[in-house]
Amino acid sequence: MPGILTTSLVQLTQPSGLKMNIQLFIAEKSARQQQKIIALNKYIEKYPQGWKKRLELADLLYEIGNWSQAVIEYNQVIERQPQLLDVHLKLGKILQLMGQQKEALQVYDTALFLSENPGTQYHIKGLIAVCEGDNEKALTAFNLAASLEPDQVFHRLALSQVYQNVENPLGILRTLEPILAINPDDVMSLIYSYDALMVVGDIQTAKERFNSLIALAGDDFRVIQRQIDQRLPARMVSGEEGKITKKMITSLLGTVPHSVEVHKSLAYYHILRGDWAQGVEVLAKFTTESPNYPYGWYYYGLSLFHTGKYQQGAEMMEKAYYLYPHDRKIY
Structure with missing residues (x-):
């Protein structure tokens, strides 16, 4: 599929009303892609019983972030070709990201029935366990998948995400090192490993990883956010350094305006400058405008x-806990 991959912060509203931000890679929208979508829709209108062009359309909608429409098209493809395992997995992943766990579980159950590859079967069992909130079961399944197919990076990335859920930085590092040994320029693995290295206190290696990230993806908002997270504790909030910090925060506010992390950075930029009331007001305004974001209240x-x-702080924490009681940091 053509298109430049860019990072995006996607705002999702779960059935309960809970709002969450997730970061992902999507294909950059272009005039050429829009023309392709129009052409595919016209073809499908003319040949509604076909499935190959419909699948092409669904994949394109998935990649540019139009998930609701992608779900509709993937379901249409499955009606015509129910044996296509990859389509079930893509559909399950979208539903899972959208917070529709029940529907995702049904799709994954069908995918498990269709799969004949042991490594893939364990991976799907891991996805099912994640949907069910069973981290231990997910770790077991993804570990088995990775041991059966050590050259398949997606098993290890899935495993590292579960280790993030259970706050096990050593597990993350152990999982990602083989990926970075093969491909030291894997941006996602570098980000996950950098965060884990900071947690375990290996500052020198973390610094090396971060320098690689800046060289590879200096414009990635996740990299910029981590630069801000380094600058604020160092109190780079006044003079020329302060101007640089503020410029980085302002840039991210324009790129990812719904990001709770960026609003937190702006708040603490003001607090560290001594403007306590202005800093707190940033987050007060955010929670007023976006009351269903648990980390806004946090x-x-x-x-x-x-x-x-x-x-007052305790009262805000209670609101965060009410929205997201299973989050360890909030608890």
Whole structure:
């Protein structure tokens, strides 16, 4: 599929009303792609019983982030070709990301029935376990998949994501090192490993990984956010360094305006400059405009704690906990 891959922050609303941000790679939209979508739709209108062009359309919609329409098209393809395993897996992943766990489980169950490859079967069992919230079962399944097919990177990336869920940085590093040994320029693995190295305190290796990230993907908003996260604790909030920090935050606000992390950065930029009221107000406004983001309330509570308003901070934490009670950091 043509197109330049770019990172995007996608805002998802789950059936409960809970709003979450997820970061992913999507294909950059272009005039050529829009023309391709129009052409594919015209072909499908003329030959509605076909499935190959419909699958091509579904894949394109998936890659540019139009997931609701992609779900419709993938279901149409499955009606015509129910044996296509990859289509079930793509559909299941979209439904899972959209918070439709029940529907995703049904799709994954069908995919498991269709699969004849042991490595793929264990991977699907891992996906099912993730949907069910059973991290231990997911770790077992993805580990078995990786041991059967050690050259398949997607098994290890899935495994590393579960290790993130259970806050096991050593597990993340152990999982990703084989990927980076083969491909040291794998951006996603570099990001995950950088975060894990910082947690375990291997600052020198983390710095080397981060330098690689800046060289490879300096414009990636996840890399810029981590640069800001380094600058704020170092109190680079005044003078020329402060201007650079503010410029980076402003840039991200324009790129990913719904990002809770960026609003937290802006709040603490003001707090560290001594403008406590202005910093807290940033997060107060964010939670007013986006009340269903649990981490908005979490960071709002932290900012109140850090400015000495402990009772109000506790109240905000309770709101975060009400929205997202299973999150370890909030708990």
